[in-house]
Amino acid sequence: MPAFRIAPAVADAFPDALIALVTATGLLGHEPWLHTTAALEDLEQQLADGTWHPADETDPGIEAWHTAYRSFGTNPRRIRPSVDALGRRLAKKGTLPRINPAVDTYNAVSVRHGLPAGAFDLDHVTGDVDIRYADGTESFTPLGEPDTVENPKPGEIIYADITGVLTRHWNHRDAHRTRVTEDSTHVAFVLETLHATRDGDLLKVAADELQGLLIPHAAQTAVHYLSPAGPHATT
Numbered sequence: 001m002p003a004f005r006i007a008p009a010v011a012d013a014f015p016d017a018l019i020a021l022v023t024a025t026g027l028l029g030h031e032p033w034l035h036t037t038a039a040l041e042d043l044e045q046q047l048a049d050g051t052w053h054p055a056d057e058t059d060p061g062i063e064a065w066h067t068a069y070r071s072f073g074t075n076p077r078r079i080r081p082s083v084d085a086l087g088r089r090l091a092k093k094g095t096l097p098r099i100n101p102a103v104d105t106y107n108a109v110s111v112r113h114g115l116p117a118g119a120f121d122l123d124h125v126t127g128d129v130d131i132r133y134a135d136g137t138e139s140f141t142p143l144g145e146p147d148t149v150e151n152p153k154p155g156e157i158i159y160a161d162i163t164g165v166l167t168r169h170w171n172h173r174d175a176h177r178t179r180v181t182e183d184s185t186h187v188a189f190v191l192e193t194l195h196a197t198r199d200g201d202l203l204k205v206a207a208d209e210l211q212g213l214l215i216p217h218a219a220q221t222a223v224h225y226l227s228p229a230g231p232h233a234t235t
Contacts, residue, residue, distance in 0.1 A: 002125050002161070003234045004188070004226060007132035010157060011228035014068065018196035019131075019226040020207035022189040023122075023235045024102075026219025029182035033101035035213050039108040040096050047094060054087030055114030062087075062114065064194045065171075072133070072155050074169045082171045083116045100182045105213045106189050113206040115199075116171040116192045120159075121184040122235065124177050127162035131170075131226075134158045140165035141176045188235050189214075196227065 004021055011017070046052035055062050057076075062084050069076035076084070086107060090096055096107055102119060110117035120129070136154035141164070152158050152168055159166040166175045171192060180187055191206050193199040211221050224233035 001235050002122060002188075003128040003232060004224075005128060005130050006226055006228065006231035007130055008231075009133055010131055011231055013071070014194055015228050016196050017192070017194050017227060018200050018203055019193075020191040020203055020210075021224040021226065021233055021235060022191070022207055022210045022214065022221065023187070023224070024189070024214045024218040024221045025186050027102060027185045027187055027214070028217045029101055029184060031101075031217065033105065033213070033217055035216065036101055036105045036108060039112070039213065040098070040104060043090070043108060043112060044095055047090065054090050054111050055083070056087060056091070057084060059114055061193065061195070061199060065116065068157075068194055069169060072157050072170075073153060074156065074172075079169050079172050081116050081169075082118060082173075083110050083114060085172075086111050087114070100180070101217065102180045102182075102184060102187060102189075102214075106191075106210060109191070109206050109210045109213070112209075113191075113202055115203060115206055117190060117210075118167060118171055118174050119180045119187050119189045120166055120174075120178040121180050122178075122186040122188055123184070125161050125166070125188075129159055129161050129166065131157065131159055134160075134165070138165045140168055142168075143174045143176050143179050146176050 066076040134152035
């Protein structure tokens with residue numbers, strides 16, 4: 001089982017960060033996930049009714065991610081945090097994309113709570129995962145572009161295992177190698193905030209909601225938390 005670690009330099013730069021790892025084994029990605037379907041449809045209906053809107057860049061949580069992106073040299077209006085991009089897409093189109101049950105589940109939780117989310121197929125992760133600053137030598141193959149190889153900029157925050165980069169710009173885009181598909185059975189889902197003092201309870205509610213949506217379709221689930229005070233978790 002891989003461990004997830006926050007590097008000391010990242011912990012020092014973001015002392016109020018909190019990351020939830022929701023792990024699931026024995027996932028059944030080929031069956032209908034009716035509660036996830038209902039969650040997506042509920043969000044879309046609330047948006048259509050005008051009773052709810054996704055968080056935008058005026059939201060303190062999104063604003064914090066924009067500030068973080070700028071701190072490591074990324075323009076957040078060109079390369080957006082995942083939850084920002086997803087919320088903008090929902091607001092514009094009125095619907096969320098349907099990818100597969102596991103991805104649809106974390107997308108629904110992400111946009112409902114205004115928190116960045118992602119996931120890794122742990123069967124394709126090699127060694128442990130570090131949340132750290134890139135040194136510029138790492139390689140990254142973007143999701144959906146298996147023939148593309150990029151090199152993160154030195155100083156950019158990445159998730160990386162011993163083979164390469166799993167996310168660029170902290171949570172902007174995931175790697176093709178560890179993408180979650182209907183065939184993925186062992187997955188780590190990630191939810192993040194930079195302000196646990198303000199949003200820690202929100203993150204825990206979101207992690208519980210995500211776990212609840214996974215439980216009917218998994219043999220086992222668990223929730224772990226990473227923070228600068230506890231920067232290591234084994235899945």
